[in-house]
Amino acid sequence: MIEPGFLLDLLLCLGLLGIAGSAVLSRGQFRATVLFMVFGLLMALTWARLQAPDLALAEAAIGAGLTGALLLNACKATYTRRQAGEAASQDDAPGTVFRLVAAGLSILLAAGLAWLMYSLTVADGPAAAMARSEGESHFLGNPVTVVLLDFRAYDTLLEMAVLLLALIGVHILIRHYRLPDLHPPAPVSPPMLTPLLTVATPLMLMAGLYLFWAGSQSPGGAFQSGALLAALGVLYRLTGRLVPTGTASPGLRLILVIGLALFSLFACAALIWSSAPLQYPETAAYSLVLLIEFALTLSIAATLLMLFSGSLGLARGQTS
Amino acid sequence: MTVMLYATTAATLFALGLYAVLVRTGLIHRLLAANVMATAVFLFLILVSAENPEGVDAIPQAMVLTGIVIAVSLTAFALALLRYLQAADDEEDQTGSQDGRQNGPD
Known part of the structure; x- marks a missing residue:
């Protein structure tokens, strides 16, 4: 059965x-x-x-x-x-012998990995045991958020740095060589587009902000919320409500860095009230977490949107 | 039983990704294959987290959440690089063919 x-x-x-x-x-x-x-x-x-x-x-x-x-x-x-008339580049495929060797090695690898995984016994290490015992009395209810924003806040801090770095890399490419915009505004906008956006915008905003708000106690958080808000931005970008520009406005720059900036500032400021960076103070810890997480949400949403947009800046487009 | 099922899936996905990285020459496919390999690693970590006898371990979950975001930013950067690589190739082709025309007999 x-x-x-x-x-x-x-x-x-x-x-x-x-x-x-x-x-x-x-x-x-x-x-x-x-x-x-x-x-x-x-x-x-x-x-x-x-x-x-x-x-x-x-x-x-x-x-x-x-x-x-x-x-x-x-x-x-x-x-x-x-x-545009460019010939599709035909890459030369590797030969049969190479394929067979690669397939053989991959099958061996899969078998080896599976064998290793079967023989693994799972138990709490010292870190997991500590996270478990400390996490139960933590002021944040969601254990994953506790790890992300408190126990291993370094990871989240550096992750924000990686996200910003990826965007800077893309911006360097754009500055170096300007390519035509991938999403030029359509000459005729479909009639149902505006009603769709009118319905979708508040729903997505509400879902995104709810995920942020719920993240401290239940599943959700800055990443999920940021991704959803970025998706809303993508919708606006594709429908011409947001148009690419050649320079980033100061407001956009601020939103892009505010997550990393606020988090780094907090990391340094924590040295005032404790001996280690990224340590939350006794009082007002919860509001501080909310503030940082909101800044992270904004930065993540803006960074993901700009990565999609492939332009240096965004401006409000004309809504016909 | 369920553990073995997911462990086999993770191992096979990893090997599948590696195979595709090796034999595919299209860069988009290679990128997707690398993403599949990353997902296999995530799957293994979450399997370890879920099978913990003491209850679900939050640390691997947080690590994988970080990993997913890093993976999407790397994918975005790689796709941008790819687009510029194609543009550079096109430009090279065009200048190459123009040179050919100039050098050829009229």
């Missing part, structure tokens, strides 16, 4: 393998992109099955949503390039 839960796990695993395989081995770029987005959705379900609801939310918003939008951007770039 097979339990229904196990059957679901089995279907999920088969789906993951099948979709991932057809995504990375498929011929066309568009096909691979769409399959990869489906892979992200299945991954979100898997996280939910593995008792990681925070990850499920993040994967659905980032893995399946924003990565998909970025990949579709790349598809569009290739498509416009082909339309």
